[in-house]
Every structure is written in C-alpha cells, then in structure tokens.
Amino acid sequence: MDYDLAYANADFIPNAMAYPPRWAREAEEWRAARKDRARLGLSYGDGARNALDLFLPDGEARGLVVFVHGGYWLKFARGDWSGFAAGPVKRGWAVAMPSYTLAPGAHIREITGEIAVAVTRAAAEVAGPIALTGHSAGGHLVARMNCADVALPDDLAARIARIVPISPVGDLRPLMRTRMNADLRLDAAEAEAESPTLCTERRGIDTRVWVGAEERPAFLDQADWLTEAWPEARLRIAPGRHHFDVIDALKDADSAVVADLVGRD
Structure with missing residues (x-):
C-alpha cells in the first residue's frame, strides 16, 4: 500500500489548489463583517501561535463552539478559517478558533496539550455548554479531548456537551509510513498514545x-474505525462531499453538521 497516496487529498479533488485562497478570502471578509463582535488574537500561552480568535453572536451567547483547523498539523492558522464560524454564530453560539504550533516545531502530543489549554482559555470567556469541532488534523485534536489522559479541569470537561470531528485522523499509525512523518516525527509509542481510536479511558462525551x-x-x-471504537460515537456521511468541501456545512446555520454541533431548536 502506498500510504502517501492513500492520505493525499488534493491530488484527487478537482481544482484543489483554489480552496485555500478561497477560505482565506472568505475568512477576511467574515472578520471585517463581524469586527464589532470579534475579539482577535486572545493569548492562551507563551508560543508565537498560542492565540485564538473569538467570534460572538448578536446578543448573549447560548454556548461556545471551538473549531480547530486541519492541515496535517503542518500548515494553516486560525485566520484562514474564520468564515466557518458563520453557522454556529447565526445559531447564537460564540465560536473560538485557535492557532497552534505547527510540526516540526512541536510534536503532535504537544499540539494536543496546546489545544487543551486553548479550550480552557476560550471557556473562560463564554458561559454555558461547549461543543468542539475540527477538520482533518483538527478532528483528531478535538477527539483527543474525549480521552482521559488529556488534562482538562473537571468543571470544564463537564461543560463539553458534544464533539464533532470532521474527516478526522483517529489512528495515527499509518502516518508513520508517509513522507510527512519526517516533520511529524511520530514513533510507535506516540502514534499509539495520540490515536483517539485507540483511547480506552475516555470521558464518554457524545x-x-x-x-x-x-x-x-x-x-x-x-x-x-473511530466510530466503531467509541460506543458514544455515531457516524455521519455527507453525500457528494470530499475532504475540502465537507466543512462547507459549518457556514450553513441550517445544516445537519451545525445541528449535530449545537443541537436542534
């Protein structure tokens, strides 16, 4: 099996290179439109990328969504994804979007720790229930928050009502056989420890x-694999969607993804 080919997304998506510039353009437009309801660059740590953007709804927030971006832990930042806050914000939820240290500047285990701190920091800004979502590598990182070895304050963990990983990498072991592992630097022990699919001690979050x-x-x-491994998980398959457009549903307040994330009225 060619693992580089198996985990290559852009090579199999028509006009794939047009997506990142579109995401960045839409993100800039969203920030400009919501500048009076945004708090940008809130620090959650000492690292250069340890900051998050917080987008507030009109009126009091019903709760907090944390969106963690993907990019194989190797690229992108919070400012590339702002537009995907639209759906939850329209439903009355605040949305926090953190950046994190990218590999090879950090091991995945260290990135996991950063996200736990980012969620804690965001939760201090917004009362009410918390829902976590992330795409690809971000899906891995939010799924890790369900694992008991990730340090979260008990009162914060009790507020997490739902986790919605989108196209997550739940088992990291295959990535050891890809060229990107030169930067990820996964060994067998870390790949196993950082795989949500292999996590047996969990918080049981929906x-x-x-x-x-x-x-x-x-x-x-x-x-x-992740759904089969977690009794608290359910699988949702989006018809006609590929790796780059499956997240478009986050911009639609009426989508099934947003309903899974923030609940149905």
Missing part, C-alpha cells in the same frame, strides 16, 4: 463523526 462520501478510502476507514 460524539458525531462526519466524513464526506467522496473522500479518500483512508479517511472513510478512519471515520469508521
């Missing part, structure tokens, strides 16, 4: 795993 029906077989497998 989890809905989303994946696009047109994604690479490896990502369909990853979604299946």
